[in-house]
Amino acid sequence: MSEDERLSGIQTPTALSGAGILDDITEWLRWYSVYPDEHCAPTYALWLAHTHASVAFYVSPRIIFSSPEPGSGKTRDLELGALLAHNPRLTISASTAAIYRRISAALEDELLPPTFFYDEVDAIFGRGASPQSEDLRALLNAGYKRGATVDRCEGDAKNMKVREFPVFAPAALAGLAGNMPATITTRAVTIHKRKRAPGEKVHPFRERDAETEAKTMREDLAEWIGSVTDQLATARPEMPHGVEDRPAEVWEALLAIADAAGGHWPETARAACRHFVLDTEPAEQSLGVQLLADCRTIIGRRDRATTEELILELRKIDESPWGDMHGKQIDARRLAQMLKPYRVRSKTIKLPGGGTAKGYIVDGEGGFSDSWRRYLPSNPSIGVTSVTAVTSQVSTVTDKSEVTDDA
Missing domain, CATH: 1.10.10 (Arc Repressor Mutant, subunit A)
Structure with missing residues (x-):
């Protein structure tokens, strides 16, 4: 498919539905990135949609892109996601103090927290138990649930005050396989990327072109999600048989969005859920x-x-x-x-x-x-x-x- 043919197939804003928006995003993701199976791009599309209504859900599932070797497209996936997510923040080595201050600043202006895209996290967690890695791990774990906060002292010694910082925010992570703490992977959907085979091609990524293409989709996604936020907040989506406890918690937001979108999405999302939860070998056993x-x-x-x-x-x-x-x-x-x-x-x-x-x-x-x-x-x-x-x-x-x- 040529680029003109691809773009001509995207629906006009007046004809868009939730299913149509998610279809366009899925196709667009596959235009720039190769995924290991059919379930990955739809799952990522649902995850990006949830960032526009994260406070409607009890938890914000993490999404992880891992690979055994560099050059497998993990960073590209974060870059693509940052063009579609709500208030994206792409970072490599930001301190945890800076992150929860960013969250606080965003919540002062609007109801939704920013979306964080952490690249090269293996460089942090691969170092072992360091103060930086432990702080980031604790922040990602606590920030998974709505309403989570951390207490920090501010001011000089004479005027020290305790301030409560919110830490709930969507987060996507990318890094080499094997260095991600289990406390994070159990709160996430993990997409195991691979290097592209000789016959696998993607469209050349030019940020300005991709940003132009993504703008309308991002705006339509935000508008549609905004129209169904109340529905999402009260949704209790039915889980595939065998999906319960923490995995059910992780998938609740994604399945709720799929049900609201309609069309093939309820079944597509549950097929992806079964694949990631029931049909995939566990990441790394302790x-x-x-x-x-x-x-x-x-x-x-x-x-x-x-x-x-x-x-x-x-x-x-x-x-x-x-x-x-x-x-x-x-x-x-x-x-x-x-x-x-x-x-x-x-x-x-x-x-x-x-x-x-x-x-x-x-x-x-x-x-x-x-x-x-x-x-x-x-x-x-x-x-x-x-x-x-x-x-x-x-x-x-x-x-x-x-x-x-x-x-």
């Missing part, structure tokens, strides 16, 4: 959750396993961290330390031959079953994938008298 999952695989359908067996089998798992944890293999002490926060504790268990050994049980106090139920997906059809000499020594009986707590 080491603790990965350990719980690997222990479940090793134990299989049995009711217990010795500590020695778990350690030996964990070390054998390919592409796992257990064989090299900062130069050391996982041992009994480290295993116990990592499982303790999940209330899983080692016990003395009886073996078939009459002896005893340190190990872990599945059911009962201190067993795995509760943590597996809370932190892992429904128990799959699992079986023991490897059996060691130690495995055969473990009793499969469930007599609780054969298990004693460690002293």
